[in-house]
Amino acid sequence: MVIKKVHAREILDSRGNPTIEVEVFLDDGSIGRAAVPSGASTGSREALELRDKDPKRFKGRGVRKAIANVMEIIGPELIGLSVFDQEFIDRKLIILDGTPDKSGLGANALLGVSMAVARAAAVSLDLPLFRYLGGVTAGELPVPMMNVINGGRHADNNIDIQEFMIVPAGASSFSEAVRMAAEVFHTLKEVLQEKNYSTSVGDEGGFAPNLVSSKEAIETILHAASRAGYVPGKDIFLALDPAASEFYSDGIYHFEGEDMTASQMVEYYADLVQKYPIVSIEDGLAEDDWDGWSILTEKLGERVQLVGDDIFVTNPAILQRGIDKGVANSVLIKLNQIGTITETLATMRLARKAGYTTVLSHRSGETEDTFIADFAVGTQVGQIKSGSLSRSERVAKYNQLMRIEETLKEAVYPGVEMYRKYIR
Ligand SMILES: C=C(OP(=O)(O)O)C(=O)O
Ligand SMILES: [Mg+2]
Numbered sequence: 001m002v003i004k005k006v007h008a009r010e011i012l013d014s015r016g017n018p019t020i021e022v023e024v025f026l027d028d029g030s031i032g033r034a035a036v037p038s039g040a041s042t043g044s045r046e047a048l049e050l051r052d053k054d055p056k057r058f059k060g061r062g063v064r065k066a067i068a069n070v071m072e073i074i075g076p077e078l079i080g081l082s083v084f085d086q087e088f089i090d091r092k093l094i095i096l097d098g099t100p101d102k103s104g105l106g107a108n109a110l111l112g113v114s115m116a117v118a119r120a121a122a123v124s125l126d127l128p129l130f131r132y133l134g135g136v137t138a139g140e141l142p143v144p145m146m147n148v149i150n151g152g153r154h155a156d157n158n159i160d161i162q163e164f165m166i167v168p169a170g171a172s173s174f175s176e177a178v179r180m181a182a183e184v185f186h187t188l189k190e191v192l193q194e195k196n197y198s199t200s201v202g203d204e205g206g207f208a209p210n211l212v213s214s215k216e217a218i219e220t221i222l223h224a225a226s227r228a229g230y231v232p233g234k235d236i237f238l239a240l241d242p243a244a245s246e247f248y249s250d251g252i253y254h255f256e257g258e259d260m261t262a263s264q265m266v267e268y269y270a271d272l273v274q275k276y277p278i279v280s281i282e283d284g285l286a287e288d289d290w291d292g293w294s295i296l297t298e299k300l301g302e303r304v305q306l307v308g309d310d311i312f313v314t315n316p317a318i319l320q321r322g323i324d325k326g327v328a329n330s331v332l333i334k335l336n337q338i339g340t341i342t343e344t345l346a347t348m349r350l351a352r353k354a355g356y357t358t359v360l361s362h363r364s365g366e367t368e369d370t371f372i373a374d375f376a377v378g379t380q381v382g383q384i385k386s387g388s389l390s391r392s393e394r395v396a397k398y399n400q401l402m403r404i405e406e407t408l409k410e411a412v413y414p415g416v417e418m419y420r421k422y423i424r
Pocket of ligand 2: 241243282283309310332
């Protein structure tokens with residue numbers, strides 16, 4: 001089937017900011033639609049998200065230029081191309097953009113087209129998206145990391161660590177994992193209320209109470225997990241995303257009222273890992289602190305999953321540098337950090353070859369599009385983070401994964417096997 005028309009429009013994301021939605025029309029009448037998410041604690045080397053900067057529209061955050069690039073530049077070039085040649089189309093997008101950071105046409109313009117092409121192809125073949133992406137081998141659900149307490153840039157003035165996630169690895173299926181996490185989430189609300197904390201939620205749907213420290217956040221979550229009837233370290237584990245680039249300046253980490261060196265931060269994490277059932281720490285140190293990351297990996301790389309988000313930005317060349325230097329042991333995968341499906345898959349392949357795990361991620365500004373749920377199963381990514389158990393744009397991904405699990409006769413949920421090395 002060939003592409004007949006490409007359309008783009010401005011829609012809103014979960015923060016009420018404009019974002020781009022793309023539709024790809026085929027000659028057989030199939031339509032593929034995809035919407036692009038947007039980050040807040042972005043890595044400085046992410047592909048460029050094109051914004052109009054017209055102060056009269058959306059305070060300068062409009063995406064009309066990116067839309068014009070899709071309609072006037074990209075669209076005409078794709079007419080008549082086979083929708084099944086994803087790689088060829090993505091390479092064409094990269095060439096049309098013509099810059100290393102996608103600033104020519106905008107990574108948001110490119111990714112919207114790249115994802116809508118995959119969707120249209122799946123629709124044309126009458127296949128679920130995960131099946132189109134993964135073929136007959138797609139049969140494994142990811143372990144979810146659910147962000148139940150939001151701090152850092154995702155909530156106003158509470159604790160410095162951005163994400164406190166529960167990992168229901170002890171479940172025997174994805175849907176059981178979701179149920180367990182939802183029960184813990186509701187119990188956490190009760191516990192916070194008893195402590196007279198606010199139960200309003202942050203950008204990713206986790207609670208955003210004014211806790212005094214990250215340790216208090218961890219202990220409150222573990223208390224809620226136990227009260228909900230689960231055993232921390234057996235049923236429920238923890239994952240953190242400090243997003244440390246956000247509290248790093250001039251070589252110092254300004255953390256919980258103290259100025260800390262990278263080594264002191266590593267000691268702090270070592271203590272947390274020792275005391276609590278933490279299986280994963282993402283962006284424990286800042287994106288430019290490669291020496292610090294080496295210390296972190298040397299000290300904790302055998303004890304906990306160390307995920308690089310801001311430091312690698314889903315970029316194969318930067319990840320290669322990390323692999324060469326022995327930095328981290330896992331990579332966060334965000335499609336809009338690099339801009340096309342083909343490049344995202346290249347990063348994932350590279351990670352696997354080097355023995356790094358992969359964690360697929362939403363952005364803090366999301367849409368109702370559930371593309372990443374299908375992408376997680378299609379690529380057998382292993383783990384996914386899509387926020388909390390409130391806010392529909394987050395839950396939509398978990399719900400789609402439960403639908404996929406139901407359609408698979410022999411669905412595999414990796415569960416605790418994912419963290420076997422780290423569980424004591
Ligand atoms: C999802 C994240 O946040 P954002 O989308 O704001 O970068 C993250 O840092 O992992
Ligand atoms: Mg992160």
